Amino acid sequence: MHKVRNLGIEVSLGISEAVKLADVDAIAAYPITPQTHIVEHLSELVADGELNAEFIPVESEHSAMSVCAGTAAAGARTYTATSSQGLALMNEILFIIPALRLPIVMTLANRALSGPISIWNDHSDLMSVRDTGWIAIFAENGQEAFDLTLQSFKIAEDHRVLLPISVNIDGFTLSHVIEPHEFLSQEEVNEFLPPYQPLVQLNPDKPVSMGMVGIPEIFFEAKKAQDVALIESKAVIKEVFKDFGDRFGRYYNVIESYRTEDAETLLLTMGSISETAMEAIDVMRDEQGRRVGLLRLRLWRPFPVDELREMVKGVKTLAVIDRAVSFGGTGGPVAGEIRSALYSTADRPYVASFIAGLGGRDVTVKDFMDMAALAEKMEAEGEIHEYKMIGVRE
Amino acid sequence: MDALNVYAAKLAPQQESLAPGHRACQGCAELLAVRLVAKTLGRDYIIANATGCLEIVTSSFPHSAWQVPWIHVAFENAAAVASGVEAGIKSLKKKGRYPVDRKITIVAQAGDGGTVDIGLQALSGALERGHDFIYICYDNEAYMNTGIQRSSSTPYGAATTTSPAGKESIGQVTMKKNVAEIAVAHDIPYVATASPSYPFDLMEKVRKAADMEGPAYIHVLAPCPTGWRMAPNLAVSIGRLAVETKVFPLYEVVNGEYRMTVQYKHHRPVKDYLKPQGRFRHLQEKEIEFIQQYVDASYEKLLKKIAMSEG
Numbered sequence: 001m002h003k004v005r006n007l008g009i010e011v012s013l014g015i016s017e018a019v020k021l022a023d024v025d026a027i028a029a030y031p032i033t034p035q036t037h038i039v040e041h042l043s044e045l046v047a048d049g050e051l052n053a054e055f056i057p058v059e060s061e062h063s064a065m066s067v068c069a070g071t072a073a074a075g076a077r078t079y080t081a082t083s084s085q086g087l088a089l090m091n092e093i094l095f096i097i098p099a100l101r102l103p104i105v106m107t108l109a110n111r112a113l114s115g116p117i118s119i120w121n122d123h124s125d126l127m128s129v130r131d132t133g134w135i136a137i138f139a140e141n142g143q144e145a146f147d148l149t150l151q152s153f154k155i156a157e158d159h160r161v162l163l164p165i166s167v168n169i170d171g172f173t174l175s176h177v178i179e180p181h182e183f184l185s186q187e188e189v190n191e192f193l194p195p196y197q198p199l200v201q202l203n204p205d206k207p208v209s210m211g212m213v214g215i216p217e218i219f220f221e222a223k224k225a226q227d228v229a230l231i232e233s234k235a236v237i238k239e240v241f242k243d244f245g246d247r248f249g250r251y252y253n254v255i256e257s258y259r260t261e262d263a264e265t266l267l268l269t270m271g272s273i274s275e276t277a278m279e280a281i282d283v284m285r286d287e288q289g290r291r292v293g294l295l296r297l298r299l300w301r302p303f304p305v306d307e308l309r310e311m312v313k314g315v316k317t318l319a320v321i322d323r324a325v326s327f328g329g330t331g332g333p334v335a336g337e338i339r340s341a342l343y344s345t346a347d348r349p350y351v352a353s354f355i356a357g358l359g360g361r362d363v364t365v366k367d368f369m370d371m372a373a374l375a376e377k378m379e380a381e382g383e384i385h386e387y388k389m390i391g392v393r394e
Numbered sequence: 395m396d397a398l399n400v401y402a403a404k405l406a407p408q409q410e411s412l413a414p415g416h417r418a419c420q421g422c423a424e425l426l427a428v429r430l431v432a433k434t435l436g437r438d439y440i441i442a443n444a445t446g447c448l449e450i451v452t453s454s455f456p457h458s459a460w461q462v463p464w465i466h467v468a469f470e471n472a473a474a475v476a477s478g479v480e481a482g483i484k485s486l487k488k489k490g491r492y493p494v495d496r497k498i499t500i501v502a503q504a505g506d507g508g509t510v511d512i513g514l515q516a517l518s519g520a521l522e523r524g525h526d527f528i529y530i531c532y533d534n535e536a537y538m539n540t541g542i543q544r545s546s547s548t549p550y551g552a553a554t555t556t557s558p559a560g561k562e563s564i565g566q567v568t569m570k571k572n573v574a575e576i577a578v579a580h581d582i583p584y585v586a587t588a589s590p591s592y593p594f595d596l597m598e599k600v601r602k603a604a605d606m607e608g609p610a611y612i613h614v615l616a617p618c619p620t621g622w623r624m625a626p627n628l629a630v631s632i633g634r635l636a637v638e639t640k641v642f643p644l645y646e647v648v649n650g651e652y653r654m655t656v657q658y659k660h661h662r663p664v665k666d667y668l669k670p671q672g673r674f675r676h677l678q679e680k681e682i683e684f685i686q687q688y689v690d691a692s693y694e695k696l697l698k699k700i701a702m703s704e705g
Binding site: 057058059070071073078092096195202205 | 437438439440443449450456460461463464467471474475476477478480489493496498515516518519522523
């Protein structure tokens, strides 16, 4: 029987403890705000002999991801963490990791991309690497960050998957807050997550060539295989979520829902603003009697198309809150994705695209209530729009 | 060439880990050097390869020329990938999860572009962190894979497609960056220059580098008939001329101590090295004289370092 151990700890440190419990073999990282507390704590754990791993303090994020490619190719369980500009500097290598089928786990402490330079939170960093082929998962609070970090190793390293994963946590608003965590014991983790067994590794006893030239006769097939692997990883993700839930009592879903029963209007969020959105739902339901609910997208890639279509059935209005701009585009990146996923369905809801909370701008309970009301009005009037920015001075 | 009395061509290892059938140009001295490295290290090494000629000609899927584990990730990060392979294996060995107990050498290999320009940061980082690996730069003095564009390793006066000789230019107007000296400045155990025209000297240096703990850097001059605009059968002799004219002296730096490994009593004029190469054909006497002076001065600097080492 799983015994509960409670601990109040900073979310970044909780993630580091999860990485330690996963008994990673190698960590390569470069410091960037607001990811720093994670790698600082991991360095301490290695220095104190509590974590038996190689910590490689690289000279840039480009090298961080390149070193990770090397450690993972050698067959080591590999972890890194970054944010914003660091992720942007890694960009070139991010595309190559899934093509090499290397199961690296990376915490992404989401932070706005420069400029103007900002250390505060939004999702522009992740959106800039949308098409790199990584699995992308969102955590909303410390417990989720801890649990999802552990589950990510199991998902990534599954031989049916062998893809890298980014576990997204909002910078500062989540990374730097102290929250109650239910920890797992080393024995429990060992049973859930045995050591990584690479399918192929760099070993002179059995030489392999990795990262060969893709001539036109083979390139397309390689890309198709990669796409199929990412799409099919969803089944394994769900399987691991269920296994984790059965063992430890905390169940995860690719899309989480909150008070969606009989809802005519749904808000859709990713990340830690979802907790504020829940409060707004409570006020609207309990004090105003409105039929509103919340969808929280946990899995950004592979995009849970079927689950989304199922969950919006019968809904009149869907208000999607993006935390990034697709400049000159047709909507926030998440809203665009959702419109595209729903376009071919018969009874699709009206999709309002809102962009809010850029660069650390607060998104308040009132903002969510306003967005719900505005979306309903737009739906009623059949307003044709691309996107609206909320909470910005004009 | 200490061990010349020991080495003879027929005593060189028979085993090849670079298979024939790769797609290098005729007379490619880079591949010749790579083969000598492969002969030296046998099957006990792992390669992290940068993007470039070497990667392209040896790894066109599904044909790989490599009979040792080989990974290519990108252009500028061979040193970082090699760092990772080294650290990953170290970690797994500590935990008893890496199946090989013999010593495995980790080799990062890149061209001059991937080393002296775009890869310099990753190289410096890996040397500074002290990973146990060998970094080998095969320097053919320009971006040959993309079509002979200048790099910071292209020598003064050489015409390339982005440093063409013209009415207003003599071609490359900057001096070749000395990355072996940059490696020395990292205070690493072993740095050497080498040339496939001196196969035993090269092999001995690779062996030394492999046997030493910590990072080693070997800078190999790899004549490129295609890019240097010369006949393919000249690659080996032009490599010798580079040494005989002091343009590319062969030396090593062991724990900071300099030593010339190939000595000539009399040196030939640089003109003998420049003349057979089409990339220098536009140079006039005046410029050749300038290059001669520069080569002499650089060589003197090196001799002083050697003299200081001999103390």
